[in-house]
Amino acid sequence: MKVKINGLEIDYNFYQRESTPIVAFVHGFPFNQKMWNPQVELLKDKCSVLTYDIRGLGKSEVGDGQYMFENLVDDFIELLRVLKIEKVIACGLSMGGYVILRAYEKQPSLFHSLILCDTRAEADGNEAKLRRSQMLHILKFHGKEKFADEFIKTVLSPKTFESKKDVVDFVKNMILENDEKGIAGNLIALATRTDTSDVLSKIDVPVLIIVGEDDALTPPSLAQSIQSKIKTSEIAIIPDAGHLSNIENTDAFNEKILKFLGKICQIL
Numbered sequence: 099m100k101v102k103i104n105g106l107e108i109d110y111n112f113y114q115r116e117s118t119p120i121v122a123f124v125h126g127f128p129f130n131q132k133m134w135n136p137q138v139e140l141l142k143d144k145c146s147v148l149t150y151d152i153r154g155l156g157k158s159e160v161g162d163g164q165y166m167f168e169n170l171v172d173d174f175i176e177l178l179r180v181l182k183i184e185k186v187i188a189c190g191l192s193m194g195g196y197v198i199l200r201a202y203e204k205q206p207s208l209f210h211s212l213i214l215c216d217t218r219a220e221a222d223g224n225e226a227k228l229r230r231s232q233m234l235h236i237l238k239f240h241g242k243e244k245f246a247d248e249f250i251k252t253v254l255s256p257k258t259f260e261s262k263k264d265v266v267d268f269v270k271n272m273i274l275e276n277d278e279k280g281i282a283g284n285l286i287a288l289a290t291r292t293d294t295s296d297v298l299s300k301i302d303v304p305v306l307i308i309v310g311e312d313d314a315l316t317p318p319s320l321a322q323s324i325q326s327k328i329k330t331s332e333i334a335i336i337p338d339a340g341h342l343s344n345i346e347n348t349d350a351f352n353e354k355i356l357k358f359l360g361k362i363c364q365i366l
Contacts, residue, residue: 100157103176104169109157110150112181113142119210119363120146122186124174124194126216126342127288128249128281129272130156133191136348137355145359148186150177152193154280163283167291170284171200178208187359189213191344192316193284199294202301211304211362213355216316216341219324221293230289237282245281246273255312255340265345298327305331306358310339310346332358 100107111131121141123134131149141147151158153165153173174197178186187210190198195217202209222230237245250269258265273281305328309321318335325333334354339346 101177101180103153103173103180106153106161106173107159108150108153108173108177110148110177110181111138113138113147115142115144115146118145119359120148120183120186121359122148122174122178122183122188124188124190124197125149125152125155126190126192126194127152127284128155128276129269130275132156132272133269133342133345137189137344137352140352140356141359145363148177148181148183152197152284154283155276158280160277160280160283163279165283165287167196167200167287170287171197171204174198174201175205175208184208185210187211187213187363189215189355190217191215192217192341193288196288196291196294199297200292203294203297206301206303209303211306211358212301213306213308213358214324215308216310216313216321216343218316218320219293219295219298221291222289227289230285234282234285237278237285242274242276242278242281246270249273252315253341255310255338255346257312257338258340258346262346269342269345295327298324299329301328302330304358304362306355307331307333308336308343308351308354309333310336310341310343312338312340313343315341 125133130151154160188198195214307325325331336343336347336350344351
């Protein structure tokens with residue numbers, strides 16, 4: 099389904115069940131809402147589930163490809179408003195976690211609880227900005243295929259490369275399905291995000307922090323630091339998984355979110 103959000107057509111799927119909590123999933127960069135397929139299948143018969151493609155990615159409109167990170171945050175908030183959703187359990191991975199934290203900072207009343215996966219609160223430092231510049235150069239001058247090959251090396255566990263070729267292919271194909279201008283726009287937008295570190299101590303809803311044990315980009319030590327600052331939080335470390343913990347070890351990831359949802363809203 100598509101809806102006009104802040105001037106662009108945003109593609110979304112809303113599996114609605116009457117009188118049930120709504121779990122809203124926000125995907126990572128540079129993927130699309132399909133990355134949440136295993137979690138949608140797990141939950142859609144138990145509660146309401148919302149997924150969508152961030153502007154410029156998946157089947158959402160690219161537009162001019164010139165985005166600030168705040169545009170991505172405002173898109174999420176506006177999508178909830180247009181769909182008349184008053185409160186969500188928000189689950190975001192990596193870039194999705196950045197979106198959720200900033201949206202919580204802007205409008206905390208929208209959130210029943212948070213699931214923060216393989217993410218961070220800090221804005222990009224110089225080193226991260228330079229890495230994004232390098233990836234943008236690869237994308238623009240060597241194309242999506244080269245970009246995808248380089249990018250997946252940073253997000254997947256070595257164990258995934260060794261034993262889960264289907265996962266490697268799925269992740270790479272998600273990248274290749276995207277418009278090059280949309281990938282570039284989001285890559286630049288990520289470098290413009292604000293620091294949400296100060297919001298962590300202000301969060302007063304239940305929070306589950308999930309991280310892959312082999313995550314090199316947002317390692318378990320960083321997740322533990324986040325957990326120490328959110329008084330209402332708990333942490334789960336997913337074995338045999340890198341930065342894409344929900345895909346690399348779906349069974350363990352799903353077990354953790356089901357247990358969390360069972361505690362906070364009796365989803366069994």
